Amino acid sequence: MDAHAPEYAAAVAGMNETYGRSLTPPRTIMRRGRLVDTHAVGDYVGFRDELGNERQGYVLEAGDDDTYVIRCHLAGGGQEIVAAHIDSFLPF
Numbered sequence: 577m578d579a580h581a582p583e584y585a586a587a588v589a590g591m592n593e594t595y596g597r598s599l600t601p602p603r604t605i606m607r608r609g610r611l612v613d614t615h616a617v618g619d620y621v622g623f624r625d626e627l628g629n630e631r632q633g634y635v636l637e638a639g640d641d642d643t644y645v646i647r648c649h650l651a652g653g654g655q656e657i658v659a660a661h662i663d664s665f666l667p668f
Contacts, residue, residue, distance in 0.1 A: 599632070599666070613662060615644060622666035625658065630666065633658070 578584075600620050602613035615621055619635045623646070633648035642662040649655050 602665070612642070613665070614638065614642075615662075615665075621646065621660075623660040623664045624666065625660070625664075631658070631660075 597620055599622050600615065602615055604611050605614055606612075615635050615638060617635050617638060620632065621635060621644070622630060622632045625631050631646075631648050633646040635644050636647050636657065637645035639645075644660055644662070646658055646660055647655055648658060
C-alpha cells in the first residue's frame with residue numbers, strides 16, 4: 577500500500593465536502609398522468625435558492641408536492657437546512 581494513500585483519500589473527501597461532487601441525476605416517474613423528475617433521500621442535488629444563488633446539498637426529505645428538504649454545507653464550516661421545489665433544481 578502506498579504510504580500516501582490515506583492522505584490522498586482524506587484530501588478527496590475534504591474537496592468533495594467543500595466544493596461539491598457530481599450531482600445525482602433525477603429519476604423520471606409517471607405521476608397523475610404526467611412524467612416528473614424526482615429525487616430520493618441521499619441524492620446530491622443542485623438548485624437555486626430564493627435569492628437566485630446556486631446551492632448544492634443532500635436530500636433529507638422528499639415530499640409528495642415536489643418540495644425537498646436539503647442539507648447544504650456552508651463555506652467555513654457548518655450546515656444549513658433549506659427547502660427547495662423541484663422547479664428550482666439545476667440540470668445535472
